[in-house]
Amino acid sequence: MSHSTSTPDKRVEVAVGILLQGTPGQEQFLLGTRPAGKPYAGYWEFPGGKIEAGESVEAALCREFDEELGICIDPAAVEIWRTTEHDYEHARVRLHWCKVRAWQGDFQMREGQQVAWQGLPPTVSPILPGAYPVLDALAAERAHAME
Numbered sequence: 001m002s003h004s005t006s007t008p009d010k011r012v013e014v015a016v017g018i019l020l021q022g023t024p025g026q027e028q029f030l031l032g033t034r035p036a037g038k039p040y041a042g043y044w045e046f047p048g049g050k051i052e053a054g055e056s057v058e059a060a061l062c063r064e065f066d067e068e069l070g071i072c073i074d075p076a077a078v079e080i081w082r083t084t085e086h087d088y089e090h091a092r093v094r095l096h097w098c099k100v101r102a103w104q105g106d107f108q109m110r111e112g113q114q115v116a117w118q119g120l121p122p123t124v125s126p127i128l129p130g131a132y133p134v135l136d137a138l139a140a141e142r143a144h145a146m147e
């Protein structure tokens with residue numbers, strides 16, 4: 001069987017935050033640019049990063065938000081929303097998308113990144129390919145809520 005020799009489905013697990021603010025139904029979300037030196041440097045992405053060994057999705061997100069933005073989020077306030085997968089040349093990733101509506105602290109762009117609050121559709125570009133399915137899901141959810 002060809003399956004017996006195939007590579008196991010090993011994916012990099014990533015925690016991604018959809019930081020939301022504003023009026024329900026028209027909430028804006030935060031996107032930032034990827035720092036120099038990483039694959040897809042300069043592309044816009046949701047804040048987040050790889051989950052370390054033994055870490056929960058919520059704990060990874062808290063750590064990444066502190067490292068990237070200098071803000072603190074309460075793990076209990078993280079809503080794990082959905083999971084998507086994307087295959088890049090550099091990695092096969094599984095993205096754990098989390099909604100976050102409350103945080104403490106003022107933003108500090110600790111990686112020298114640009115950030116922007118965005119609506120649907122976002123106006124910044126280019127955006128990481130792996131983020132498009134969740135932008136579609138956010139738009140679908142919003143359209144559904146207005147029915």
Ligand SMILES: Nc1nc2c([nH]c(=O)n2[C@H]2C[C@H](O)[C@@H](COP(=O)(O)OP(=O)(O)OP(=O)(O)O)O2)c(=O)[nH]1
Pocket residue numbers: 014015016038044045046047048049050051086088091093095128129130131
């Ligand atoms: N943060 C984030 N990552 C995303 C998004 N969409 C998407 O495909 N990804 C992918 C890109 C990367 O392959 C992976 C995140 O890994 P990363 O390299 O940015 O994470 P990290 O900061 O922990 O990396 P490292 O430098 O510490 O190794 O997830 C997104 O919207 N936000």
